[in-house]
Amino acid sequence: MSFLYKVARSALFKADPEKAHSMTLQAMRSGAYPKKASAIDDALIQEVLGFRFPNPVGLSAGFDKNAEVIEPVLKMGFGFTEVGTVTPKPQDGNPKPRIFRDIENEAVINRMGFPNGGVEVFAENFAAFQKKRAQIAGIVGINIGMNKTQTEPALDYAALITRFAKDADYLTINISSPNTPGLRNLQSRGPLLELLDAVKAARAEVTDDTPTPILVKFAPDLSDEQIDELCGSVIDAGIEGVIVGNTTLDRPDFLSDGFRDEAGGLSGKPLTEKSTRVIGKFYKHLKGVMPIIGVGGISNADDAYAKIKAGASLVQLYTGLIYQGPNIASDINHGLLKLLRDDGYEHISQAVGADHG
Numbered sequence: 073m074s075f076l077y078k079v080a081r082s083a084l085f086k087a088d089p090e091k092a093h094s095m096t097l098q099a100m101r102s103g104a105y106p107k108k109a110s111a112i113d114d115a116l117i118q119e120v121l122g123f124r125f126p127n128p129v130g131l132s133a134g135f136d137k138n139a140e141v142i143e144p145v146l147k148m149g150f151g152f153t154e155v156g157t158v159t160p161k162p163q164d165g166n167p168k169p170r171i172f173r174d175i176e177n178e179a180v181i182n183r184m185g186f187p188n189g190g191v192e193v194f195a196e197n198f199a200a201f202q203k204k205r206a207q208i209a210g211i212v213g214i215n216i217g218m219n220k221t222q223t224e225p226a227l228d229y230a231a232l233i234t235r236f237a238k239d240a241d242y243l244t245i246n247i248s249s250p251n252t253p254g255l256r257n258l259q260s261r262g263p264l265l266e267l268l269d270a271v272k273a274a275r276a277e278v279t280d281d282t283p284t285p286i287l288v289k290f291a292p293d294l295s296d297e298q299i300d301e302l303c304g305s306v307i308d309a310g311i312e313g314v315i316v317g318n319t320t321l322d323r324p325d326f327l328s329d330g331f332r333d334e335a336g337g338l339s340g341k342p343l344t345e346k347s348t349r350v351i352g353k354f355y356k357h358l359k360g361v362m363p364i365i366g367v368g369g370i371s372n373a374d375d376a377y378a379k380i381k382a383g384a385s386l387v388q389l390y391t392g393l394i395y396q397g398p399n400i401a402s403d404i405n406h407g408l409l410k411l412l413r414d415d416g417y418e419h420i421s422q423a424v425g426a427d428h429g
Contacts, residue, residue, distance in 0.1 A: 077397030089171035089180070097136075100144040108149030108402040110209045113409055115419050116151075120363050120385050121242050121285040121312055123211050127151035128408070128420060129376065129401045132367050132388035133215035133244065133289075137188045139197040146210035149402035154388065155198070156215030157246050158236075160228050162190030163219055166251060174331040174340075178371065178395045182319065183336030185251045186217050191235055198239055214240040215289070220252055226270035233274040233286075242285040245271060248318035249291075250337045256291060259298065261305045264288070268309040285312035292317030292343065292350045292368060299350070303357035314358070315365040315388070316351050319343070340391035344369030348382050355383025355425055371396055373407020380408075381426045 073081075084092040099105065111117060111126035118125050130152040131145050139155040146153060165187025172181045188194065198214075216232040218225045229245060237243065245267070247258040258264055268288070275283050288306055294317075306314055319337025327342065347368025354364055366384025370376050371392040379387050393400050408420065417423050 073397050074399055077399070081395075081397065085173065085175065088169065089173055090168065093171075097141055100141045103144075105144050105148055106398050107147050108399070110146060110149055110151050110401075112402075112405055115409060115412060115417075116405060118385065118421055121287075122282070123241055125151045125211055125386060126209050127401070127405045128380065128386045129404050130154060130211075130365070130386060130388040131393065131401075132390045133157050133213075133246065134182075134184070135390050135393070139194050139201065139214075142198075142201045142212055143204060143208055146208050146212075148398050149405065150210065151401075151405075152211035152213065152241075152386070154213040154215050154244060156188070156194070156244075157186050157217040157249070158188055158191060158194040158214065158232065159186050159217050159219045160191050160231050161219050162193070163187060170336070172331055172334045172336075173394075174328045175395075176328055177326065177340070177342055178391070179327065179331070179338060179340035179342050180391050180394065181331065181334045181336045181338050183251045183334075185220060186249065191232065195235065198236075202239065211241045213242040213244055213287075215244040215246050217246045217249070218252065218255065225255075225258060226267050229267060230270045230274035233271045234278055237275050237278045237284045240284055242287055242312070244287045244289050244315060246289045246318075248289045248315075250293075250319060250321055259290060259294065259302060261301050264302065264305050265309055268306075268311060272309070272311075287311065287313040287315055287365070289315040290317055290354075292320050292347050293322070294350065296353065299353050300357055303354060307358070307361055311362070313363045313365065314354060315367060316354050316384075317347055317368055320346060320368075322346065339368070340395070341369050341371060344371075344375055344378075348378050351379055351384050352382040352427065356428060358383075360425075370404070371400075373404045373411060376404050377408060377411045377423070380420065380423050383425045383428065385421075385424050
């Protein structure tokens with residue numbers, strides 16, 4: 073963490089977390105962020121999902137809900153960013169306060185509930201980015217979700233696929249958030265296959281012979297039996313990848329008093345080991361059929377490398393950015409290069425799944 077960010081973090085952490093986030097977005101829109109190269113070494117460049125990722129470190133959905141700061145994020149050294157979650161209709165999300173910090177444990181609990189400006193606001197912001205796209209390195213995914221009042225989820229997901237399949241590098245079906253009632257119920261074979269049939273049909277209507285990759289984002293709170301079932305389901309559905317995982321409903325005993333009792337999804341360092349274990353289980357079941365993007369508790373190069381060796385081709389973070397600051401992607405990438413060389417690898421692809429022999 074840089075000295076400047078230590079000073080800035082002290083000020084930001086005195087503000088309400090949502091207010092601090094708004095201040096961060098405003099600063100980034102005004103150009104107040106460090107510029108870092110996304111492609112620092114050929115050893116980190118990978119072909120995944122049909123795209124050339126300049127490095128494996130991405131920013132996860134939730135940070136840039138309305139696609140306002142795509143350019144700044146990519147120019148901070150991230151190899152890719154995932155914007156959203158966007159829903160068809162604007163929604164306020166759950167009542168405030170809904171974000172809580174445990175600074176001692178570098179953790180966050182949120183119960184946001186997909187607050188966003190809706191498809192029209194998102195599309196306008198994304199179109200503005202697209203005008204500069206040719207000059208900016210990096211991959212951009214769009215994370216899509218259902219409105220809280222929707223009783224037929226496939227309708228919302230299909231509508232968003234129709235709207236954004238031609239714009240996104242990839243699309244993520246978010247069924248992993250614990251903060252939208254009924255959303256995680258889609259994490260079972262029957263409902264999931266029905267949903268994926270609908271989104272694939274919507275994609276087929278608007279894309280050509282090279283369809284936009286579809287990924288599904290799963291929660292880390294899954295049993296071994298559920299992981300087995302879900303891996304079989306995504307293979308049968310023929311989608312292109314999975315993201316594992318999201319926030320957890322776990323509440324470890326060491327969390328700070330008061331913070332531990334807040335409802336919502338827990339992210340940050342307390343999730344690190346659990347998410348890595350779940351990634352490994354998905355990797356064993358998927359057996360290289362599709363790539364995994366690993367998420368959960370990444371604060372440094374060691375955390376990212378552990379997820380890569382567990383089976384993730386790419387990684388994403390969000391809470392780590394809050395606690396470590398805007399140099400985190402660059403720091404992790406330089407750290408990954410050292411870790412690869414220490415293990416005798418010439419390219420990051422050699423480390424993917426290395427823990428499984």
